Amino acid sequence: RSGWRRVLRVLEELEEGCATPVGRLRQVVDAMAVEMHAGLASEGGSKLKMLLTFIHNLPTGNEKGIYYALDLGGTNFRVLRVKLGGERSSITELDVDRKPIPQHLMTSTTEELFDFIATSLKDFVEKEENVPEPSQGERRELGFTFSFPFKQISSSSGTLIKWTKGFSIEDMVGRDVSQCLQEAMSRKGLDMRVTALINDTVGTLALGHYHDEDTVAAVIIGTGTNACYLERADAIIKCQGLLTTSGSMVVNMEWGNFWSSHLPRTSYDVDLDADSPNPNDQGFEKMISGMYLGDIVRRVILRMSLESDVFGLISSKLHVPFILRTPMIAAMHEDDSPNLEEVGRILQDTLEISEVPLNVRKLVVKVCDVVTCRAARLAAAGIVGILKKIGRDGSGGITNAKSKGGGSMKMKRTVVAVEGGLYTNYTMFREYLNEAMVQILGDDVASHVIIKATEDGSGIGASLLAASHSASS
Numbered sequence: 001r002s003g004w005r006r007v008l009r010v011l012e013e014l015e016e017g018c019a020t021p022v023g024r025l026r027q028v029v030d031a032m033a034v035e036m037h038a039g040l041a042s043e044g045g046s047k048l049k050m051l052l053t054f055i056h057n058l059p060t061g062n063e064k065g066i067y068y069a070l071d072l073g074g075t076n077f078r079v080l081r082v083k084l085g086g087e088r089s090s091i092t093e094l095d096v097d098r099k100p101i102p103q104h105l106m107t108s109t110t111e112e113l114f115d116f117i118a119t120s121l122k123d124f125v126e127k128e129e130n131v132p133e134p135s136q137g138e139r140r141e142l143g144f145t146f147s148f149p150f151k152q153i154s155s156s157s158g159t160l161i162k163w164t165k166g167f168s169i170e171d172m173v174g175r176d177v178s179q180c181l182q183e184a185m186s187r188k189g190l191d192m193r194v195t196a197l198i199n200d201t202v203g204t205l206a207l208g209h210y211h212d213e214d215t216v217a218a219v220i221i222g223t224g225t226n227a228c229y230l231e232r233a234d235a236i237i238k239c240q241g242l243l244t245t246s247g248s249m250v251v252n253m254e255w256g257n258f259w260s261s262h263l264p265r266t267s268y269d270v271d272l273d274a275d276s277p278n279p280n281d282q283g284f285e286k287m288i289s290g291m292y293l294g295d296i297v298r299r300v301i302l303r304m305s306l307e308s309d310v311f312g313l314i315s316s317k318l319h320v321p322f323i324l325r326t327p328m329i330a331a332m333h334e335d336d337s338p339n340l341e342e343v344g345r346i347l348q349d350t351l352e353i354s355e356v357p358l359n360v361r362k363l364v365v366k367v368c369d370v371v372t373c374r375a376a377r378l379a380a381a382g383i384v385g386i387l388k389k390i391g392r393d394g395s396g397g398i399t400n401a402k403s404k405g406g407g408s409m410k411m412k413r414t415v416v417a418v419e420g421g422l423y424t425n426y427t428m429f430r431e432y433l434n435e436a437m438v439q440i441l442g443d444d445v446a447s448h449v450i451i452k453a454t455e456d457g458s459g460i461g462a463s464l465l466a467a468s469h470s471a472s473s
């Protein structure tokens with residue numbers, strides 16, 4: 001097979017294009033903090049929307065009682081019932097029901113969709129056992145995680161901006177999401193109140209905060225990516241005179257849309273973006289999240305295959321967008337067999353490239369490594385950007401208490417809740433992210449920053465917010 005040198009050149013260019021030395025990561029950190037500032041200064045001031053959530057108080061751990069959550073974010077929805085015992089007790093998930101949304105309802109009418117959901121909720125409530133009926137004047141309370149873009153009006157209401165992920169119900173755009181559900185529930189005779197309407201990252205933050213009050217931000221790195229954090233109300237310039245009980249508010253960054261000229265962009269990224277249904281949109285997400293990493297790797301292998309015959313004849317599969325999924329990248333990357341059996345198997349089964357010699361398999365592993373390493377390090381820079389914005393990056397921001405002695409700044413313990421399949425299931429991604437955090441922050445400051453994996457913020461977290469926003473609390 002020939003063209004080995006040309007292939008190495010492609011790899012070298014990829015490595016150069018994806019390079020994230022710590023100096024560059026710090027530029028990304030600064031750009032993130034600057035964009036956050038701009039997004040808070042005015043509506044449309046940045047690619048970061050910095051959406052207000054009107055959530056001023058996060059769960060403290062003192063919440064008590066039985067609460068419900070509804071998680072609607074794609075083709076499935078879930079209903080949960082959880083029991084909280086106060087005193088940061090462990091959370092008991094009493095029951096959960098998961099159902100697909102019938103295809104035809106995704107493009108029907110608001111009433112039909114919400115009647116279906118309300119009926120499922122009612123069935124769920126009616127089959128419950130050993131749950132005391134709410135006493136006079138009390139109602140069942142629900143946290144609603146709605147993972148579509150909506151503009152929040154209060155912590156329990158918001159209007160739909162647009163549908164995504166295959167949903168298209170035109171008469172719903174501009175309408176209040178909670179009210180639609182509330183009306184459907186009364187049509188079905190279900191006495192339940194939506195006490196919190198949230199985005200899934202906010203649920204993750206709530207869950208993190210329930211267990212650990214030093215949790216200040218939450219990041220999701222799964223199919224897509226997003227982050228939210230707790231901001232001082234007076235830093236939210238675009239909403240002057242904001243009254244909050246706590247002096248702060250959770251801000252949903254929509255960070256997938258972050259962009260900066262400091263991001264290391266390659267021709268593969270440019271092409272992926274141009275071929276996507278949303279060009280010029282979600283630029284950060286397209287470099288980081290699980291939806292895209294596999295396809296970046298596919299594009300590199302295709303290029304190598306076009307430039308040489310180290311992969312034999314060009315497989316037509318290499319032209320199929322998204323055929324190589326991110327879990328496969330992880331499996332190849334983490335293949336520790338001496339002959340890279342798993343790499344050979346995936347190349348064969350998915351891309352129909354057979355009898356790939358060991359040195360070419362190693363090359364494929366290297367490509368996975370480069371693409372994943374860049375993603376994880378950029379995610380780390382994004383997280384440090386948030387910390388910088390709130391003065392928790394150790395560079396002397398306002399929340400750092402001055403220590404009694406020599407005037408040096410003391411760094412507060414700071415927790416960031418992280419969830420999502422890419423972070424939890426892909427060990428190398430997690431390790432690269434953690435390593436970059438330490439490189440950017442330095443050992444000292446990094447020792448005060450804890451990245452904590454959470455699970456099911458969009459379900460459990462919503463029920464916690466229903467509790468902390470309960471009429472009776």
Ligand code: ADP
Nearest residue numbers: 222223224290291326327330420421422425426
């Ligand atoms: P969501 O689709 O709501 O983001 P998850 O947080 O579970 O759901 O993330 C799923 C995504 O995580 C998948 O689309 C995939 O990209 C990524 N993922 C799942 N498992 C793995 C894995 N073993 N290795 C790498 N990435 C994975």
